[in-house]
Amino acid sequence: MNADLPFWKAKPLRALSRSEWESLCDGCGRCCLHKIRDDDTDEIHWTEVACRLLDTGTGLCSDYANRRAKVPDCIKLTPARLARIDWLPPNCAYRLVAEGSDLPSWHPLISGTYDTVQKAGLSVRNRVVSEREAGALEDHVVEWPGLWPSEETPRVRWKRSGR
Numbered sequence: 001m002n003a004d005l006p007f008w009k010a011k012p013l014r015a016l017s018r019s020e021w022e023s024l025c026d027g028c029g030r031c032c033l034h035k036i037r038d039d040d041t042d043e044i045h046w047t048e049v050a051c052r053l054l055d056t057g058t059g060l061c062s063d064y065a066n067r068r069a070k071v072p073d074c075i076k077l078t079p080a081r082l083a084r085i086d087w088l089p090p091n092c093a094y095r096l097v098a099e100g101s102d103l104p105s106w107h108p109l110i111s112g113t114y115d116t117v118q119k120a121g122l123s124v125r126n127r128v129v130s131e132r133e134a135g136a137l138e139d140h141v142v143e144w145p146g147l148w149p150s151e152e153t154p155r156v157r158w159k160r161s162g163r
Contacts, residue, residue, distance in 0.1 A: 008020075008103065025093065025094070026106075026114070028124065029059040030145045032061065032124070033048065036137055046143065046144070047141055047142060049137055049140045052132055054128070056126065057125065059124045082094055089145055093107060
């Protein structure tokens with residue numbers, strides 16, 4: 001291992017320690033948003049509806065340690081599962097590192113603070129609605145969670161035709 005390289009460049013994902021693995025998460029919360037997969041096209045449609053454990057004011061899981069017990073379909077991301085998951089947002093560090101890309105300047109491992117995630121417009125904080133309040137997911141389809149910050153148009157909703 002090259003000591004001059006950061007761990008995410010020096011090690012394969014499967015060799016990361018638990019703390020290294022967890023530190024790759026930038027805390028944006030986008031993976032905790034509900035998605036709708038089109039049965040005909042397999043296309044993923046993002047929603048602004050957050051998992052019931054996501055604190056919409058902070059953008060963080062309110063019970064991360066027990067999330068899988070409370071939300072059985074919550075996915076524990078692992079290097080093996082990463083290869084089979086196609087719904088992670090484009091800014092996801094796990095996805096970026098797996099694809100051989102570097103972390104962006106706003107990532108906390110580069111910037112030294114989680115504030116840069118909010119400043120870059122990536123956090124779901126104060127941009128989403130809880131699943132307990134949302135109603136039909138189809139009424140909350142948005143594009144921004146699947147886009148890079150420079151491409152985003154916050155809070156612009158689009159509806160699929162016929163709905």
